[in-house]
Amino acid sequence: MDQRAERAEIVVDAAAIRANARLLRATAGVPLIAVVKADGYGHGMVPAARAAREGGADWIATATQDEALALRAAGDTGPLLCWLAVPGEDYADAVAAGIDVTAYSVEQLDAIAAGVTDTPARVQLKVDTGLWRGGAVPADWPRLFERAREGERAGLWRITGIWSHFACSDEPDHPANDQQQAVFDDALSAAAAAGLDPEVRHLANSAATLLRPGARYDAVRCGIALYGQDPAPGHTADIGLRPAMTVRTHLAMVKHLQPGASVSYGHTWTADRPTTVGLVPLGYGDGVPRHASNLATVGVAGKRRPIRGRVCMDQFVVDLDGDDVAPGTEVVLFGEPDAGTPTAQDWAAAIDTINYEIVTRIGGTRVPRRWIDTDGAHDTHHTESEES
């Protein structure tokens, strides 16, 4: 125990991520590309990648080169993929580190070539199959694939993968899914016709991995499911994924309210009966959405307790419903679903967002994260400083 009590902490269980990776790989039946962008969806990128590898992840993927380079610097020597660059990006470090970079265009291939010294770059091509976000649109495929093959012949790079991304995989009956998969097949045929023979062709994120077996191709790219969050609430069967993150704090104060007392900024909630309320020392400065004002619940003393009034920068108030709960009692914002506390998905549903946003934003810059390992077979208690 520290001398000073922690205000709050985010606890992440490596065993959950390891088990989820194992489960996803076994379910998919193809190699797993574990996605750890945005600091491992808020869980901690380096330990998340380590746990995913221990659980059998064949590849690790990030959005940016900086993230992938940070993984190399932390000692990850396995296959790594990144996919988001900006014009003028320097690819030399990623190429030298053997990281697979992604090209969306001929211009990007040329920028990658500029970073090549002796060994050819490892390059994956992203095709746009109907997300209309990143990737090469079909009209540009002939020129892209032709240049890609030329560069292979010239020893500039090796095209290691061709991939795309779904727009609506969390809605399994959405017609866009079939359409995108058909367009992806067209892209693969066109690439093969141009003489490209990549190691991996991949399309599925977590939701598609679980809901569209036909979209698994040579590998699946799973992010949210790796962290034990349901990628398509209402559609996915329970395959036993375990949420890896728990957010805990303690009641800073408890008080009795009389009817008519209005709580927090703007007085948006008024007690209509005598009750007790507790002060939770976390707020939007810690990534607790202000939108959760009067909407979400937290777990205190074995029950779900509603937030009353506005979430402030550093604190919010919960209704203890007259219960005599002592200051210092543990508060779980989400996690520990077996203990009946809310889940990240409960928070997402309460405020009309997705569990991705809840776990990725929680903590901000001031809540410490502590890694535990309930498997016991591995090192326990990686602290934040050991993460990088």
Ligand SMILES: *Cc1c(COP(=O)(O)O)cnc(C)c1O
């Ligand atoms: C974030 C991301 C993923 C992972 O998606 P999940 O839904 O979290 O599994 C896969 N591919 C791309 C391109 C992404 O940006």
